Amino acid sequence: MTTPIVAIVGRANVGKSTLFNKLTNSRSAIVNDTPGVTRDRMYGAAELGNRPVLIVDTGGVDVDTTNKIELQVVEQAMWAREEADCVIVVVDNQTGLSGQDREMISQVRKSGKPFFLAVNKVDSPSQHFVLPEFSKLGLENTFPVSAEHGPGLYELIEAVSEALPEIEEESGFDEDDIRIAVIGKPNVGKSSLINKLLNSERCIVSDIPGTTRDAIDTTLEWNGRRFILVDTAGIRRKGKTRMILDKFSMVMALKALDRCDVAVLVLDAMEPVSDQDATIAGYALDRGKGCLVLGNKWDLARDKEVLFKDFEDTVSHKLKFLEFAPVLTVSAISGMRIDKILPQVEKVYEEYSRSITTSSLNECFERAIQKNPMTSYRGKFMKLYYAAQVKKRPPTFKCFMNYPDGIHFSYRRYLINSLRKTFGFVGTPVRLILAGKRKGVDV
DSSP: OOOOEEEEEOSTTSSHHHHHHHHHTSSSSSOOOSTTOOOOTTEEEEEETTEEEEEEEOOOOOOOSSSSOOHHHHHHHHHHHHHOSEEEEEEETTTOOOHHHHHHHHHHHTTOSOEEEEEEOOOSGGGOSOOHHHHTTOOSSEEEOOTTTOTTHHHHHHHHHHHSOOOOOOOSOOTTOEEEEEEOSTTSSHHHHHHHHHTOTTOEEEEEEOSSTTOEEEEEEETTEEEEETTHHHHHOOSSOOOOSTTHHHHHHHHHHTTOSEEEEEEETTSOOOHHHHHHHHHHHHTTOEEEEEEEOGGGOSSHHHHHHHHHHHHHHHTGGGTTSOEEEOOTTTOTTGGGHHHHHHHHHHHHTOOOOHHHHHHHHHHHHHHSOOOOBTTBOOOEEEEEEEETTTTEEEEEESOGGGOOHHHHHHHHHHHHHHHOOTTSOOEEEEEEEETTEEO
Protein backbone atom coordinates (compact mmCIF):
# COMPACT_ATOMS: atom_id res chain seq x y z
CA MET A 1 0.00 0.00 0.00
CA THR A 2 1.19 3.50 -0.78
CA THR A 3 1.21 6.20 1.88
CA PRO A 4 -0.62 9.31 0.63
CA ILE A 5 1.60 12.33 -0.05
CA VAL A 6 0.68 15.85 1.07
CA ALA A 7 2.90 18.54 -0.47
CA ILE A 8 3.36 21.98 1.07
CA VAL A 9 4.15 24.62 -1.56
CA GLY A 10 4.55 28.38 -1.53
CA ARG A 11 7.09 31.11 -1.98
CA ALA A 12 9.95 31.71 0.44
CA ASN A 13 9.33 32.95 4.00
CA VAL A 14 5.60 32.34 4.11
CA GLY A 15 5.90 29.70 6.85
CA LYS A 16 6.04 26.40 4.96
CA SER A 17 8.70 24.88 7.19
CA THR A 18 6.90 26.03 10.35
CA LEU A 19 3.71 24.35 9.13
CA PHE A 20 5.71 21.25 8.18
CA ASN A 21 7.22 20.98 11.65
CA LYS A 22 3.83 21.48 13.27
CA LEU A 23 2.18 18.76 11.18
CA THR A 24 5.00 16.28 11.73
CA ASN A 25 5.35 17.27 15.39
CA SER A 26 9.11 17.46 14.98
CA ARG A 27 11.91 19.77 14.00
CA SER A 28 13.69 17.03 12.10
CA ALA A 29 11.65 15.40 9.39
CA ILE A 30 12.99 11.87 9.56
CA VAL A 31 15.46 10.61 12.14
CA ASN A 32 17.19 7.25 12.43
CA ASP A 33 19.87 5.92 14.73
CA THR A 34 21.37 3.59 12.12
CA PRO A 35 25.02 4.62 11.58
CA GLY A 36 25.69 6.08 8.17
CA VAL A 37 22.08 6.84 7.26
CA THR A 38 21.75 10.52 6.39
CA ARG A 39 18.45 12.33 6.33
CA ASP A 40 17.04 15.16 4.28
CA ARG A 41 14.92 17.54 6.38
CA MET A 42 12.10 17.90 3.80
CA TYR A 43 10.22 14.65 4.55
CA GLY A 44 8.17 13.73 7.58
CA ALA A 45 5.70 11.07 8.61
CA ALA A 46 2.49 12.32 10.15
CA GLU A 47 -1.05 11.27 11.00
CA LEU A 48 -3.88 13.40 9.71
CA GLY A 49 -7.28 12.30 10.95
CA ASN A 50 -5.79 8.95 12.09
CA ARG A 51 -4.40 8.32 8.62
CA PRO A 52 -0.65 7.91 8.01
CA VAL A 53 0.68 10.38 5.44
CA LEU A 54 4.01 11.61 4.13
CA ILE A 55 4.40 15.38 4.41
CA VAL A 56 6.72 17.00 1.84
CA ASP A 57 8.09 20.49 2.37
CA THR A 58 9.07 22.02 -0.95
CA GLY A 59 10.92 24.87 0.74
CA GLY A 60 14.51 25.94 0.21
CA VAL A 61 14.11 27.83 -3.04
CA ASP A 62 14.94 31.55 -3.00
CA VAL A 63 12.50 33.69 -4.90
CA ASP A 64 13.19 37.22 -6.12
CA THR A 65 10.64 39.75 -4.91
CA THR A 66 10.08 41.06 -8.43
CA ASN A 67 7.11 40.88 -10.75
CA LYS A 68 8.79 38.08 -12.73
CA ILE A 69 7.77 34.60 -11.56
CA GLU A 70 10.80 32.52 -10.74
CA LEU A 71 10.94 29.27 -12.69
CA GLN A 72 11.82 27.32 -9.56
CA VAL A 73 8.58 28.30 -7.82
CA VAL A 74 6.48 27.22 -10.78
CA GLU A 75 8.36 23.93 -10.95
CA GLN A 76 7.62 23.21 -7.31
CA ALA A 77 3.91 23.64 -8.00
CA MET A 78 4.19 21.51 -11.14
CA TRP A 79 5.93 18.75 -9.20
CA ALA A 80 3.23 18.82 -6.53
CA ARG A 81 0.62 18.75 -9.26
CA GLU A 82 2.13 15.59 -10.73
CA GLU A 83 3.20 13.58 -7.69
CA ALA A 84 1.21 14.60 -4.60
CA ASP A 85 -2.23 13.34 -3.63
CA CYS A 86 -3.09 16.61 -1.94
CA VAL A 87 -1.48 20.09 -1.91
CA ILE A 88 -1.39 22.84 0.71
CA VAL A 89 -0.54 26.24 -0.77
CA VAL A 90 0.82 28.53 1.95
CA VAL A 91 0.54 32.32 1.62
CA ASP A 92 1.44 35.16 4.00
CA ASN A 93 -1.48 37.16 5.37
CA GLN A 94 0.85 39.93 6.53
CA THR A 95 2.52 40.63 3.18
CA GLY A 96 -0.56 40.04 1.06
CA LEU A 97 -1.12 38.31 -2.28
CA SER A 98 1.81 38.41 -4.69
CA GLY A 99 2.26 37.47 -8.32
CA GLN A 100 4.17 34.40 -7.22
CA ASP A 101 1.22 33.34 -5.08
CA ARG A 102 -1.19 33.74 -7.98
CA GLU A 103 1.01 31.70 -10.32
CA MET A 104 1.49 28.98 -7.70
CA ILE A 105 -2.28 28.70 -7.14
CA SER A 106 -2.90 28.65 -10.89
CA GLN A 107 -0.43 25.81 -11.46
CA VAL A 108 -1.77 23.67 -8.62
CA ARG A 109 -5.37 24.36 -9.62
CA LYS A 110 -4.75 22.82 -13.05
CA SER A 111 -4.05 19.44 -11.49
CA GLY A 112 -7.65 18.80 -10.51
CA LYS A 113 -6.31 17.38 -7.25
CA PRO A 114 -7.53 18.59 -3.86
CA PHE A 115 -5.68 21.68 -2.70
CA PHE A 116 -6.05 24.03 0.23
CA LEU A 117 -5.04 27.63 0.73
CA ALA A 118 -3.45 28.14 4.13
CA VAL A 119 -3.38 31.87 4.85
CA ASN A 120 -0.59 31.89 7.42
CA LYS A 121 0.49 34.32 10.13
CA VAL A 122 -3.00 35.03 11.42
CA ASP A 123 -1.43 35.03 14.88
CA SER A 124 -3.68 36.89 17.32
CA PRO A 125 -7.40 37.58 17.85
CA SER A 126 -6.91 41.16 16.72
CA GLN A 127 -5.40 39.87 13.47
CA HIS A 128 -7.86 37.01 13.00
CA PHE A 129 -9.09 38.00 9.58
CA VAL A 130 -8.00 37.19 6.06
CA LEU A 131 -7.02 40.06 3.82
CA PRO A 132 -9.74 40.79 1.25
CA GLU A 133 -7.41 39.97 -1.66
CA PHE A 134 -7.27 36.34 -0.51
CA SER A 135 -11.05 36.16 -0.06
CA LYS A 136 -11.56 37.53 -3.57
CA LEU A 137 -9.82 34.47 -5.03
CA GLY A 138 -13.07 32.61 -4.44
CA LEU A 139 -11.38 29.46 -3.16
CA GLU A 140 -13.71 27.31 -1.10
CA ASN A 141 -10.92 25.64 0.89
CA THR A 142 -9.31 28.75 2.39
CA PHE A 143 -8.10 28.48 5.99
CA PRO A 144 -6.70 31.26 8.19
CA VAL A 145 -4.00 29.64 10.31
CA SER A 146 -1.08 30.33 12.58
CA ALA A 147 1.52 27.69 11.80
CA GLU A 148 3.62 28.91 14.71
CA HIS A 149 0.97 29.05 17.42
CA GLY A 150 -1.62 26.54 16.18
CA PRO A 151 -4.97 28.35 15.69
CA GLY A 152 -6.82 27.18 12.59
CA LEU A 153 -4.67 24.07 12.06
CA TYR A 154 -7.32 21.64 13.34
CA GLU A 155 -9.80 22.74 10.69
CA LEU A 156 -7.10 22.53 7.98
CA ILE A 157 -6.01 19.05 9.06
CA GLU A 158 -9.60 17.77 9.13
CA ALA A 159 -10.24 19.04 5.61
CA VAL A 160 -7.01 17.59 4.24
CA SER A 161 -7.58 14.16 5.81
CA GLU A 162 -11.08 13.95 4.34
CA ALA A 163 -9.71 14.73 0.87
CA LEU A 164 -7.01 12.04 0.86
CA PRO A 165 -7.64 9.12 -1.53
CA GLU A 166 -8.78 5.76 -0.25
CA ILE A 167 -6.19 2.98 -0.48
CA GLU A 168 -7.26 0.61 -3.23
CA GLU A 169 -7.08 -3.14 -3.03
CA GLU A 170 -4.30 -4.74 -5.02
CA SER A 171 -5.27 -6.73 -8.07
CA GLY A 172 -3.55 -8.80 -10.70
CA PHE A 173 -0.71 -10.02 -8.44
CA ASP A 174 0.28 -13.51 -7.36
CA GLU A 175 1.98 -14.45 -4.11
CA ASP A 176 5.14 -15.50 -5.94
CA ASP A 177 5.47 -12.29 -8.01
CA ILE A 178 8.60 -10.31 -7.18
CA ARG A 179 8.08 -6.55 -7.03
CA ILE A 180 11.12 -4.45 -7.82
CA ALA A 181 11.66 -0.72 -7.22
CA VAL A 182 14.54 0.79 -9.18
CA ILE A 183 15.73 3.71 -7.05
CA GLY A 184 18.60 6.18 -7.04
CA LYS A 185 19.37 9.83 -7.48
CA PRO A 186 18.97 11.56 -10.88
CA ASN A 187 21.35 10.87 -13.76
CA VAL A 188 22.68 7.52 -12.54
CA GLY A 189 20.99 5.64 -15.39
CA LYS A 190 17.75 4.34 -13.85
CA SER A 191 15.67 4.98 -16.96
CA SER A 192 18.27 3.40 -19.27
CA LEU A 193 18.52 0.40 -16.97
CA ILE A 194 14.76 -0.11 -16.88
CA ASN A 195 14.46 0.24 -20.62
CA LYS A 196 17.30 -2.26 -21.14
CA LEU A 197 15.51 -4.77 -18.93
CA LEU A 198 12.23 -4.22 -20.77
CA ASN A 199 13.89 -4.60 -24.16
CA SER A 200 15.45 -7.94 -23.29
CA GLU A 201 14.45 -10.56 -25.85
CA ARG A 202 14.04 -13.12 -23.07
CA CYS A 203 11.37 -11.07 -21.30
CA ILE A 204 7.65 -10.80 -21.97
CA VAL A 205 6.53 -7.29 -21.04
CA SER A 206 3.07 -5.97 -20.19
CA ASP A 207 1.46 -3.21 -18.13
CA ILE A 208 -1.06 -3.81 -15.34
CA PRO A 209 -2.78 -1.37 -12.95
CA GLY A 210 -1.04 -0.76 -9.64
CA THR A 211 -2.46 0.01 -6.23
CA THR A 212 -2.43 3.79 -6.66
CA ARG A 213 -4.71 5.74 -8.95
CA ASP A 214 -1.94 6.85 -11.30
CA ALA A 215 0.59 3.98 -11.12
CA ILE A 216 1.20 1.58 -13.97
CA ASP A 217 3.32 -1.41 -13.00
CA THR A 218 5.34 -3.08 -15.74
CA THR A 219 5.61 -6.84 -15.62
CA LEU A 220 8.40 -9.02 -16.98
CA GLU A 221 8.09 -12.77 -17.31
CA TRP A 222 11.54 -14.33 -17.08
CA ASN A 223 12.55 -17.92 -16.55
CA GLY A 224 9.00 -18.90 -15.67
CA ARG A 225 8.55 -16.19 -13.06
CA ARG A 226 6.88 -12.80 -13.10
CA PHE A 227 8.78 -9.71 -11.98
CA ILE A 228 6.98 -6.41 -11.50
CA LEU A 229 8.72 -3.06 -11.93
CA VAL A 230 6.80 -1.03 -9.38
CA ASP A 231 5.49 2.37 -10.48
CA THR A 232 8.02 2.63 -13.28
CA ALA A 233 5.73 5.02 -15.13
CA GLY A 234 6.57 7.59 -12.48
CA ILE A 235 10.27 6.75 -12.62
CA ARG A 236 10.55 6.84 -16.39
CA ARG A 237 8.37 9.86 -17.05
CA LYS A 238 10.25 12.67 -18.77
CA GLY A 239 9.43 16.18 -19.80
CA LYS A 240 6.42 16.85 -17.57
CA THR A 241 8.48 18.38 -14.81
CA ARG A 242 12.08 19.57 -15.02
CA MET A 243 12.99 18.83 -11.41
CA ILE A 244 15.90 21.11 -10.59
CA LEU A 245 15.92 19.92 -6.97
CA ASP A 246 17.39 16.42 -6.63
CA LYS A 247 15.45 15.85 -3.43
CA PHE A 248 12.18 15.43 -5.33
CA SER A 249 13.49 12.14 -6.72
CA MET A 250 13.45 10.76 -3.18
CA VAL A 251 9.70 11.17 -2.95
CA MET A 252 9.30 9.12 -6.11
CA ALA A 253 11.58 6.49 -4.59
CA LEU A 254 9.48 6.44 -1.40
CA LYS A 255 6.30 5.83 -3.37
CA ALA A 256 7.88 2.87 -5.16
CA LEU A 257 9.51 1.48 -2.01
CA ASP A 258 6.17 1.29 -0.21
CA ARG A 259 5.02 -1.30 -2.73
CA CYS A 260 8.11 -3.37 -3.55
CA ASP A 261 9.84 -6.48 -2.23
CA VAL A 262 13.33 -5.77 -3.53
CA ALA A 263 14.90 -2.33 -3.96
CA VAL A 264 17.52 -2.07 -6.71
CA LEU A 265 19.71 0.89 -5.78
CA VAL A 266 21.47 2.30 -8.84
CA LEU A 267 24.75 4.18 -8.31
CA ASP A 268 27.03 5.92 -10.79
CA ALA A 269 30.10 3.71 -10.49
CA MET A 270 32.28 6.48 -11.91
CA GLU A 271 31.35 8.89 -9.11
CA PRO A 272 31.86 8.76 -5.32
CA VAL A 273 28.90 7.46 -3.32
CA SER A 274 27.09 10.58 -2.12
CA ASP A 275 25.03 11.51 0.93
CA GLN A 276 21.96 11.48 -1.28
CA ASP A 277 22.74 7.89 -2.33
CA ALA A 278 22.99 7.00 1.36
CA THR A 279 19.70 8.74 2.13
CA ILE A 280 17.81 6.83 -0.56
CA ALA A 281 19.44 3.57 0.54
CA GLY A 282 18.43 4.36 4.12
CA TYR A 283 14.78 4.62 3.10
CA ALA A 284 14.95 1.08 1.67
CA LEU A 285 16.43 -0.17 4.94
CA ASP A 286 13.85 1.70 7.03
CA ARG A 287 11.07 -0.03 5.12
CA GLY A 288 12.66 -3.44 5.53
CA LYS A 289 13.15 -4.17 1.83
CA GLY A 290 15.49 -6.62 0.18
CA CYS A 291 18.38 -4.75 -1.49
CA LEU A 292 20.65 -5.09 -4.50
CA VAL A 293 23.27 -2.42 -5.25
CA LEU A 294 24.12 -1.77 -8.91
CA GLY A 295 27.17 0.21 -10.03
CA ASN A 296 26.09 1.51 -13.44
CA LYS A 297 28.21 2.94 -16.30
CA TRP A 298 30.82 0.22 -15.81
CA ASP A 299 31.60 0.33 -19.54
CA LEU A 300 33.54 3.55 -18.78
CA ALA A 301 35.88 1.80 -16.32
CA ARG A 302 39.39 1.20 -17.65
CA ASP A 303 41.10 -1.10 -15.15
CA LYS A 304 37.95 -2.96 -14.15
CA GLU A 305 39.51 -5.36 -11.63
CA VAL A 306 41.22 -2.60 -9.65
CA LEU A 307 38.27 -0.24 -9.89
CA PHE A 308 35.78 -2.88 -8.75
CA LYS A 309 37.70 -3.33 -5.50
CA ASP A 310 37.74 0.46 -5.02
CA PHE A 311 34.04 0.71 -5.81
CA GLU A 312 33.18 -2.13 -3.44
CA ASP A 313 35.24 -0.53 -0.66
CA THR A 314 33.52 2.83 -1.23
CA VAL A 315 30.07 1.24 -1.08
CA SER A 316 31.05 -0.70 2.04
CA HIS A 317 32.23 2.49 3.75
CA LYS A 318 29.47 4.89 2.72
CA LEU A 319 26.63 2.36 2.83
CA LYS A 320 27.84 0.34 5.80
CA PHE A 321 24.27 -0.23 6.93
CA LEU A 322 23.68 -2.15 3.65
CA GLU A 323 26.65 -4.46 4.06
CA PHE A 324 24.31 -7.43 3.56
CA ALA A 325 23.38 -6.29 0.02
CA PRO A 326 25.10 -7.86 -3.03
CA VAL A 327 27.01 -5.45 -5.30
CA LEU A 328 26.91 -5.86 -9.08
CA THR A 329 28.54 -3.67 -11.73
CA VAL A 330 26.60 -3.22 -14.97
CA SER A 331 26.25 -1.00 -18.00
CA ALA A 332 22.77 0.00 -19.10
CA ILE A 333 24.22 1.40 -22.34
CA SER A 334 26.26 -1.61 -23.48
CA GLY A 335 24.13 -4.22 -21.75
CA MET A 336 27.07 -5.52 -19.71
CA ARG A 337 25.81 -7.99 -17.06
CA ILE A 338 22.22 -6.80 -17.42
CA ASP A 339 21.28 -10.48 -17.67
CA LYS A 340 22.62 -10.99 -14.12
CA ILE A 341 20.16 -8.57 -12.51
CA LEU A 342 16.96 -10.62 -12.45
CA PRO A 343 18.68 -13.83 -11.24
CA GLN A 344 20.28 -11.81 -8.44
CA VAL A 345 16.96 -10.19 -7.55
CA GLU A 346 15.40 -13.65 -7.42
CA LYS A 347 18.10 -14.84 -5.00
CA VAL A 348 17.59 -11.79 -2.77
CA TYR A 349 13.84 -12.38 -2.77
CA GLU A 350 14.26 -16.01 -1.72
CA GLU A 351 16.37 -14.89 1.24
CA TYR A 352 13.90 -12.09 1.98
CA SER A 353 11.08 -14.67 2.16
CA ARG A 354 12.90 -17.37 4.14
CA SER A 355 11.36 -19.15 7.12
CA ILE A 356 13.57 -20.72 9.78
CA THR A 357 12.31 -23.52 12.02
CA THR A 358 12.12 -22.74 15.72
CA SER A 359 14.50 -25.58 16.60
CA SER A 360 17.15 -24.43 14.13
CA LEU A 361 16.79 -20.86 15.31
CA ASN A 362 17.24 -21.73 18.97
CA GLU A 363 20.24 -23.93 18.20
CA CYS A 364 21.84 -20.97 16.42
CA PHE A 365 21.31 -18.64 19.38
CA GLU A 366 22.46 -21.29 21.86
CA ARG A 367 25.77 -21.69 20.00
CA ALA A 368 26.19 -17.92 19.75
CA ILE A 369 25.60 -17.40 23.49
CA GLN A 370 27.93 -20.24 24.43
CA LYS A 371 30.66 -18.68 22.30
CA ASN A 372 30.04 -15.16 23.61
CA PRO A 373 27.94 -15.20 26.82
CA MET A 374 25.61 -12.36 27.71
CA THR A 375 26.80 -10.06 30.47
CA SER A 376 24.87 -9.64 33.71
CA TYR A 377 22.26 -6.93 34.08
CA ARG A 378 22.21 -5.03 37.38
CA GLY A 379 24.01 -7.90 38.98
CA LYS A 380 21.53 -10.49 37.70
CA PHE A 381 22.13 -13.34 35.27
CA MET A 382 20.50 -12.86 31.86
CA LYS A 383 18.83 -15.75 30.11
CA LEU A 384 17.29 -16.24 26.68
CA TYR A 385 14.34 -18.61 27.08
CA TYR A 386 13.58 -19.24 23.43
CA ALA A 387 13.23 -17.54 20.06
CA ALA A 388 10.78 -17.78 17.16
CA GLN A 389 10.35 -16.25 13.74
CA VAL A 390 7.31 -13.99 13.81
CA LYS A 391 7.42 -12.64 10.26
CA LYS A 392 9.10 -12.93 6.90
CA ARG A 393 9.68 -10.24 4.26
CA PRO A 394 11.87 -9.22 5.99
CA PRO A 395 12.83 -12.09 8.31
CA THR A 396 11.84 -10.98 11.81
CA PHE A 397 12.66 -12.89 14.97
CA LYS A 398 11.51 -12.50 18.55
CA CYS A 399 13.67 -13.49 21.51
CA PHE A 400 12.00 -14.03 24.88
CA MET A 401 14.34 -13.10 27.74
CA ASN A 402 14.25 -12.30 31.42
CA TYR A 403 15.89 -8.86 31.04
CA PRO A 404 15.58 -7.61 27.44
CA ASP A 405 16.57 -4.08 28.47
CA GLY A 406 19.96 -5.41 29.51
CA ILE A 407 21.00 -6.31 25.97
CA HIS A 408 23.45 -3.77 24.54
CA PHE A 409 22.97 -2.80 20.90
CA SER A 410 26.38 -4.32 20.08
CA TYR A 411 25.26 -7.70 21.44
CA ARG A 412 22.02 -7.43 19.46
CA ARG A 413 24.15 -6.86 16.38
CA TYR A 414 26.25 -9.90 17.35
CA LEU A 415 23.10 -12.06 17.48
CA ILE A 416 21.96 -10.79 14.07
CA ASN A 417 25.41 -11.51 12.62
CA SER A 418 25.19 -15.00 14.06
CA LEU A 419 21.91 -15.49 12.22
CA ARG A 420 23.53 -14.33 8.99
CA LYS A 421 26.55 -16.58 9.50
CA THR A 422 24.28 -19.60 10.00
CA PHE A 423 21.44 -18.96 7.57
CA GLY A 424 22.79 -16.45 5.06
CA PHE A 425 20.04 -13.85 4.54
CA VAL A 426 22.05 -12.26 1.72
CA GLY A 427 20.38 -9.12 0.43
CA THR A 428 17.76 -8.80 3.15
CA PRO A 429 17.60 -6.90 6.43
CA VAL A 430 17.10 -9.03 9.54
CA ARG A 431 15.05 -7.70 12.42
CA LEU A 432 15.40 -8.85 16.00
CA ILE A 433 12.80 -8.12 18.69
CA LEU A 434 13.72 -8.60 22.34
CA ALA A 435 10.79 -9.28 24.66
CA GLY A 436 10.39 -10.10 28.32
CA LYS A 437 8.58 -13.15 29.61
CA ARG A 438 7.07 -13.93 33.01
CA LYS A 439 5.11 -17.06 33.77
CA GLY A 440 4.56 -17.70 30.08
CA VAL A 441 3.19 -14.22 29.37
CA ASP A 442 4.89 -11.59 27.21
CA VAL A 443 5.52 -8.29 29.00
